Each structure stands twice: as C-alpha cells, then as structure tokens.
Amino acid sequence: MIYLDNSATTKPFTEVIESFQKVSERFYGNPSSVHQFGTDAEALLRKAREQAATLLDVSPEEIIFTSGGTEGNNMAIKGIAFAHQNRGKHIITTQIEHPSVLDACKALETLGFKITYLPVNNMGCVTVEDVENAITDETILISIMHVNNELGSVQPIEEIGDIAAKYPKLFFHVDHVQGLGKVDLDFKKSKIDLCTVSGHKIHGLKGTGLLYVKRATTLFPLFHGGGQERGFRSGTENLAGAVSFVKALRLIKEAQISNKMKLKTLNDKLRNCLEAGEEVVINSPVNGAPHILNFSALGYKPEVLIHALEEKGFYISTKSACSSKDADESAILTACGFGFDRSSSALRISLTYENSIDEMITFCEAFHDVINSVLK
Amino acid sequence: MKSIYLDHAATTPIHPEVINDMVPVLEETFGNPSSIHQYGRKARQILDVARDVIAKSIGANEKEIIFTSGGTEADNLALIGSAYANMDKGKHIVTTMIEHHAILHAAEFLEKQGFTITYLPVNENGRINLDELSSALTDETTTVSVMHVNNETGMVQPIKEIGELLREHQAYFHTDAVQAYGVLPIDVNKLGIDLLTASSHKINGPKGLGFLYVKDGVRIDALQYGGEQERKRRPGTENVAGIKGFQRAVELLNNTREEKVQTHQMFLDLFLKILETEGISFSINGDRDHAVSSIINISFPGTNVESLLTNFDLAGIAASSGSACTAGSVEPSHVLSAMYGDSNERTTNSIRFSFGLANNREDIEEAAMRVASIVQRVKR
Numbered sequence: 001m002i003y004l005d006n007s008a009t010t011k012p013f014t015e016v017i018e019s020f021q022k023v024s025e026r027f028y029g030n031p032s033s034v035h036q037f038g039t040d041a042e043a044l045l046r047k048a049r050e051q052a053a054t055l056l057d058v059s060p061e062e063i064i065f066t067s068g069g070t071e072g073n074n075m076a077i078k079g080i081a082f083a084h085q086n087r088g089k090h091i092i093t094t095q096i097e098h099p100s101v102l103d104a105c106k107a108l109e110t111l112g113f114k115i116t117y118l119p120v121n122n123m124g125c126v127t128v129e130d131v132e133n134a135i136t137d138e139t140i141l142i143s144i145m146h147v148n149n150e151l152g153s154v155q156p157i158e159e160i161g162d163i164a165a166k167y168p169k170l171f172f173h174v175d176h177v178q179g180l181g182k183v184d185l186d187f188k189k190s191k192i193d194l195c196t197v198s199g200h201k202i203h204g205l206k207g208t209g210l211l212y213v214k215r216a217t218t219l220f221p222l223f224h225g226g227g228q229e230r231g232f233r234s235g236t237e238n239l240a241g242a243v244s245f246v247k248a249l250r251l252i253k254e255a256q257i258s259n260k261m262k263l264k265t266l267n268d269k270l271r272n273c274l275e276a277g278e279e280v281v282i283n284s285p286v287n288g289a290p291h292i293l294n295f296s297a298l299g300y301k302p303e304v305l306i307h308a309l310e311e312k313g314f315y316i317s318t319k320s321a322c323s324s325k326d327a328d329e330s331a332i333l334t335a336c337g338f339g340f341d342r343s344s345s346a347l348r349i350s351l352t353y354e355n356s357i358d359e360m361i362t363f364c365e366a367f368h369d370v371i372n373s374v375l376k
Numbered sequence: 377m378k379s380i381y382l383d384h385a386a387t388t389p390i391h392p393e394v395i396n397d398m399v400p401v402l403e404e405t406f407g408n409p410s411s412i413h414q415y416g417r418k419a420r421q422i423l424d425v426a427r428d429v430i431a432k433s434i435g436a437n438e439k440e441i442i443f444t445s446g447g448t449e450a451d452n453l454a455l456i457g458s459a460y461a462n463m464d465k466g467k468h469i470v471t472t473m474i475e476h477h478a479i480l481h482a483a484e485f486l487e488k489q490g491f492t493i494t495y496l497p498v499n500e501n502g503r504i505n506l507d508e509l510s511s512a513l514t515d516e517t518t519t520v521s522v523m524h525v526n527n528e529t530g531m532v533q534p535i536k537e538i539g540e541l542l543r544e545h546q547a548y549f550h551t552d553a554v555q556a557y558g559v560l561p562i563d564v565n566k567l568g569i570d571l572l573t574a575s576s577h578k579i580n581g582p583k584g585l586g587f588l589y590v591k592d593g594v595r596i597d598a599l600q601y602g603g604e605q606e607r608k609r610r611p612g613t614e615n616v617a618g619i620k621g622f623q624r625a626v627e628l629l630n631n632t633r634e635e636k637v638q639t640h641q642m643f644l645d646l647f648l649k650i651l652e653t654e655g656i657s658f659s660i661n662g663d664r665d666h667a668v669s670s671i672i673n674i675s676f677p678g679t680n681v682e683s684l685l686t687n688f689d690l691a692g693i694a695a696s697s698g699s700a701c702t703a704g705s706v707e708p709s710h711v712l713s714a715m716y717g718d719s720n721e722r723t724t725n726s727i728r729f730s731f732g733l734a735n736n737r738e739d740i741e742e743a744a745m746r747v748a749s750i751v752q753r754v755k756r
Contacts, residue, residue, distance in 0.1 A: 003415065005407075005408075005411060005413065005415070008407075008408040008410070008411050008416070009406060009407060009408035009411075009613060010406070011403075011406045012402050012403070012406060014403075017399060017402045017403065020402070021395055021399065024390045024395055024582065025389075025390065025392075025395065028387060028388070028389040028390060029381075029383075029386075029387065029694070030383070030386040030387040032386075033383060033386050033387075033694070033696060034685055034689070034696070035383065035685070035688070035689045035693075035694035035695070035696070036379055036689055036692070036694060037379070037381055037383065037694045038383075038386070038694075067445035067449075067584060067612065067615070068612050068613060068615075069612070069613075070600055070602040070603065070611050070612035070613070071445065071600060071612060073602070074599075074600040074601060074602070098602070099601070099602045099603050099611070100600070100601060100602030100603070100611060100612070103601030103602055103611070104600070104601045104602070106601070107601050198613075200408075200613060205402065205615075205617065205618075206613055206614065206615045206616055206617065206618070207445065207584050207585065207615030207618050208584070222452075222599060222600065223448050223449050223452045223478070223482075223599070224452060224477075224478065224481035224482045224484070224485050225448040225451070225452070225476070225477045225478035225481050225482070226448065226477050226478070227477075234448045234477070234478065234481070235445060235446045235447070235448035235449060235478070236387060236446060236447075236448070236575075236577060236583055237583070238445075238446075238582075238583040238584030239583060240582070240583065241582075241583065241584045303412065306412060306413060307412075307413075310413050310414060315411075315413045315414065315415055316413075317411060317412070317413070318412070
C-alpha cells in the first residue's frame with residue numbers, strides 16, 4: 001500500500017506518538033493548577049513553546065497553541081476583523097484559499113465586512129500588483145496562503161509582505177499549513193503578522209497546531225473563558241498534543257534539511273512519466289511546491305480512477321472538500337482559468353520525505369494500466 | 377514523599393486503556409475521514425462508532441453530537457452559537473453567577489454585543505432557586521444555561537426541574553455537564569436538555585477534546601468556518617485518535633460509574649472522619665444532600681487559601697482553591713462569593729479536594745493526615 005495523499009493528512013512519526021504517550025501518562029496535571037502536578041505541566045508547556053519558537057525563529061510569546069489549521073485560520077481572520085474593525089472593514093484574500101479562510105471571510109461579509117477575493121493566473125498565483133492595487137484606506141487584513149493545497153502553487157509571500165509593511169494599520173496573515181516543512185518561509189523576513197500551521201500535515205497528531213501572532217498584535221478571541229494562551233485561546237491546554245506537535249515540527253525540519261532535493265526529484269519523475277500519457281495534462285506549475293502534483297486525466301471521472309488505483313494499492317485524492325456547484329469541479333482549477341474538462345477531472349498526488357523513486361515508477365505504471373482499462 | 381493528587385476536578389490522569397486504544401489508531405488508521413479512499417473510510421468508521429457510543433451515553437442519537445476541542449469551546453459554541461442563531465426570537469439569556477468562566481466570559485462577550493444576560497444568584501446551599509429562574513424568563517429569553525455540577529463545590533443543580541420548567545418555554549436549555557458527566561447518569565431527553573457540554577480530560581480521556589450535544593432541531597450558529605465536518609457546525613479535520621480515546625473513556629464510565637461513585641463516597645467519608653478525629657475545625661461549603669461525592673469544598677476557619685495551598689504543595693498534596701482555569705491566580709472564588717457574600721471568610725479560607733483515578737484508600741488516609749497537620753500548623 002502506497003499512500004500518496006499527504007496533503008490530506010500524514011502518518012504520525014513514531015517518535016511523535018511516543019512523546020504524546022509519555023507526556024499523557026506522566027504529565028497529566030492542568031498547567032493552570034498551582035500545585036506540583038500543575039507546575040510540572042506548565043514547565044513542560046513552556047519548554048515546548050520555547051522549542052517551537054526556536055524552530056520557527058520567533059519568540060515564545062508569539063506562539064498560540066491551537067486545535068489545528070481551521071481554528072488557526074478562523075482565529076486569525078475573525079480575531080483581526082473583530083479587534084480592528086474600527087480602523088476599517090476591508091479584507092483582501094484570494095480565490096484559492098482553503099475553505100477555513102474563504103468561509104470565515106464569507107461569514108464576515110454577512111457582518112458588513114468587504115472582502116476582495118483576488119484572482120490567480122494560470123500558474124495558480126496572485127500577482128503582487130493585484131494585491132497592492134486592492135489595498136484601500138479601509139483594509140485591515142491581507143490573508144494569503146503560502147502553498148496552495150490542491151495545486152502546490154507558491155504565492156509570493158515575501159513580496160506581498162513588503163507591500164503590506166508599507167501600510168502600518170494593515171495585518172498580514174499567511175496560511176502556511178501546506179508549506180510547513182516543504183517550502184521555506186521566513187516569518188520575519190516576510191513581515192508576517194499571523195501565520196497558521198497544523199500538526200497532522202507534518203506527521204504530528206490531529207487536533208494540534210499553532211498560530212504565530214507577532215508581538216503587539218491584538219486579536220479578538222474565538223473562545224472566552226479561563227484566559228489561557230495569553231487570553232487568545234481559552235481552554236485547558238492540550239499539553240501532550242503541544243509537546244508532540246513540537247516534536248513533529250523538529251523532525252519535519254530535520255527531514256527537510258537532510259532530503260533537500262528529494263521531493264523535487266520524485267515530483268519531476270512523476271511529472272515526466274505522467275505527462276507521457278496522451279490524456280494527461282499537468283496542472284501544477286513547474287516552480288510549485290515539491291510535494292504536490294496535480295494533473296487532469298481528461299475525460300475520466302476522478303472518483304473512478306481513484307478507486308481503480310486504490311484496488312492496486314495506491315492512495316491519492318481528487319480536489320479537497322470545497323464549495324463548487326459540480327461535485328467534481330475544482331474551484332481552484334477554475335480560478336486558474338482552466339476549462340471545465342480540466343477542472344472536473346483533476347487528481348492530486350501529495351508526497352512525503354519517506355516516499356521513494358521506485359514508488360513513483362510503480363505508481364506511473366499502475367496509473368497507465370488503469371487509464372487503459374477504465375472506460376472514459 | 378509520595379505526591380497525592382486530589383484535584384481531579386481540574387483534570388484527570390488519562391486511563392491506560394484510553395492510551396492503548398489511541399496508539400493503534402495513530403499508527404494505522406491515520407487517514408483523513410473526509411478522504412474517499414480506504415484510509416479515509418476506515419478513519420470515518422472509527423468516528424462513526426465513537427459518535428454512536430458517546431451519543432448513547434446521554435440518551436442522544438449520533439447526529440446530535442458535535443466534537444469540539446474541549447469544554448471551553450463547547451460552552452462557547454452553545455451560548456454564543458444559540459444566541460446568534462435565535463436573535464429573531466429575542467436577545468435575552470439566563471445563566472447563573474456560579475458558572476465556569478467559559479460560560480461567564482462568553483456571556484460577558486454577548487452583553488457587549490447587545491444581549492441582555494440575567495445572572496441568577498444561588499443561596500447558601502449553592503443552588504439556584506427555581507422561582508427566581510421562572511420569574512427571570514421573558515418572551516425574549518432564548519437560552520437558559522445552568523451547569524449540572526459546580527466545579528468548585530460539587531453542588532448539583534436541579535436540572536430535571538429546570539428542564540420541566542422550560543418545556544413550555546421557547547428558551548433552549550443548555551447545561552455545562554463537564555463535572556457531572558463522569559459521575560451522574562444523564563439522559564438528555566428525560567432531563568429536557570437541548571444543549572449539553574462535556575469534556576474528555578475530566579473523565580480520564582485525552583485533553584483537547586470534548587463534545588456539545590445539540591438536540592435535533594435546535595438552531596446554533598458555528599463559531600468557526602471551513603470544511604463540512606461535524607455537519608458544518610464545527611469544521612476542521614477530526615481528531616480521530618483522540619475521539620477513539622474519548623470513546624474508551626466513556627465506555628469505562630458506563631461500566632464503572634456506580635462503583636466509582638461508591639469509592640468516591642468512601643474516600644470522602646474517610647477524609648472527613650480523619651479531619652474530625654484529628655480535631656480540625658472545618659465546615660463544608662454547600663449542601664451535601666445535593667452534591668457529588670467526587671468534589672468537596674472545605675472551609676478552614678483561621679487559615680487562608682494561599683498559605684494552605686503552598687503548604688499542601690510542599691507536603692505533596694495537590695488540591696486547589698477552585699477553578700484551575702483562572703490561569704494560575706488565587707483570586708477569591710466567584711462561586712463562594714455568590715453563595716456566602718464577598719466579605720465572608722469562606723471565600724478566602726476554602727479548599728477544593730476532588731477524588732478520582734489517581735487515588736486509593738491509603739492515599740486518602742495519608743492525605744487527610746497531612747492536611748490535618750498543616751491546618752493545625754498554619755492556623756492563626
């Protein structure tokens with residue numbers, strides 16, 4: 001069985017599971033308790049926060065542990081909108097964001113916010129000029145993902161950050177869920193104010209993640225209560241989750257360094273081999289993230305191919321769950337200007353550092369077999 | 377010296393069987409339940425089974441369970457979500473002065489948004505008065521939120537009576553059952569409950585997980601937006617392994633609740649008896665005829681909370697002055713203030729002891745002896 005759906009979720013690293021287990025058993029105290037069980041838990045939480053900060057090159061007080069990417073994105077977008085609406089009610093985002101960003105923005109529209117959904121070019125990228133032109137006196141937030149989850153296109157975050165920085169009353173949020181551990185992002189150099197990451201996309205546990213909140217940034221909290229996480233995120237801290245998340249973060253960063261060109265090599269192999277088939281059009285841009293390859297098998301129903309591949313032991317996906325009138329149509333591919341044929345027949349392969357070149361070759365063979373045996 | 381954990385109302389140790397059930401899911405069934413392939417379908421099956429077991433534990437059906445990241449999120453979702461979804465019916469909410477901060481601070485937020493909140497008082501026995509609830513209700517009231525068991529005192533509110541009172545009223549009945557779920561049998565239909573909050577880490581499950589029961593037909597708005605998970609009422613990739621662990625914790629409850637409650641009662645009787653035998657003067661906060669046996673709040677006249685807790689901690693006794701969720705501070709308890717008045721000395725000399733999985737009979741005896749000797753020592 002070869003799992004090639006690592007953008008949907010990943011298999012937790014063994015070390016991550018071990019650390020979750022160990023912390024759950026040994027440090028069960030509530031970090032807010034003032035006795036030894038609590039202070040031990042609190043000390044470990046502090047250490048995890050410091051390590052996360054070091055790995056992301058930020059300060060510990062800029063780390064807010066969350067229950068995952070959706071919460072991080074909602075907290076950032078709703079949090080900035082509600083805390084700073086007196087300065088303006090305009091938000092800029094793109095047409096290709098994850099539903100947790102798009103739907104949070106749509107909800108804000110019903111509350112009187114104005115949202116600009118920037119288009120993307122046929123490489124799946126916004127242009128820096130479009131971002132700059134969209135900024136008005138009312139703009140309080142720009143929210144743009146780093147790596148697109150369906151296509152792997154990489155947005156010009158650093159350049160957008162330079163522009164955002166010219167407008168002091170504007171905050172810059174980046175959804176880095178798909179990029180973490182695969183495509184470098186320097187939070188400070190890119191002048192990012194808020195950045196979402198998730199545990200289960202980097203071989204950590206589901207239900208874990210963090211939001212980077214740059215010092216002196218105020219956010220309206222999503223939940224009210226005990227005031228944990230500096231008041232930004234009330235609720236008893238998931239200590240074992242946080243520690244295991246930081247472990248995953250360290251391991252994925254190490255894997256990224258020691259396998260520098262690996263994903264790119266695998267991706268190129270796949271791309272060349274799939275492209276050889278007449279029915280296949282590659283949708284992912286050549287300069288995209290190395291772990292994602294999106295392609296269309298024109299005329300084939302994606303679900304049929306997925307299940308046929310599954311029978312051969314390969315697990316890939318179609319588009320991610322997002323709102324589109326046609327069940328098969330990808331809103332992201334449509335936004336790229338690809339025609340209906342292409343946007344309704346897309347498949348996504350997403351890799352991890354543990355994949356091998358042999359797996360790519362056997363996948364390609366299986367794919368061509370399937371194409372030849374399945375009716376259009 | 378052995379440390380003795382008497383703070384199970386703050387959080388509980390995870391049960392070994394819970395961890396044992398989680399690990400294989402993490403190792404093998406790691407798929408995203410929204411994926412259409414086998415990895416996804418297997419993860420989905422785990423979710424479905426867990427949802428069913430958990431729903432049945434409160435007499436609900438599986439469509440009525442929304443998994444959340446914990447009690448705080450579920451309380452916020454219940455109170456804020458129902459307030460916004462039902463604004464066409466009114467903007468008045470009734471709750472009590474002794475709720476957890478997840479409710480009180482969510483209510484304060486709603487006040488700022490133009491909602492009117494009535495905070496019902498409690499009498500000295502720690503319970504609300506049904507007549508006061510009845511007269512607080514208006515045509516504008518959309519939600520009544522009363523906790524089932526108070527986290528600081530263990531006092532049980534008249535949930536069934538509140539449910540009956542609200543049967544003929546438009547208002548939804550929400551109860552924060554975080555402290556009750558592990559020790560009291562709950563049937564949402566018999567009790568007339570529309571919304572119910574529970575948390576995993578209070579019942580020997582993993583942290584970062586809870587659920588909100590939302591009765592079929594009850595309208596709530598989501599607090600978060602995104603994917604289609606949890607019927608769009610709580611998006612985000614499901615914490616499958618955690619939910620499997622939660623299921624196991626609930627099954628353990630189902631099988632051992634009565635036995636556990638008897639053990640807690642035995643611990644409690646023993647603890648109090650030793651304090652008495654040692655000649656400690658103390659009084660119990662609240663009315664023990666309406667309390668759970670796992671939580672007791674004791675006032676030690678002539679002492680103060682901070683020195684007691686510091687000395688307990690040095691002696692290896694983990695207890696608390698109330699809610700751990702007041703992020704490290706030892707402020708006068710809002711619950712005891714509501715019961716006895718701000719200036720009553722009970723608000724500054726009371727300690728909460730809560731029993732559970734980490735304890736055995738010897739621990740309780742040893743803890744009571746240590747507590748007695750410290751109280752004697754620090755007494756002014």
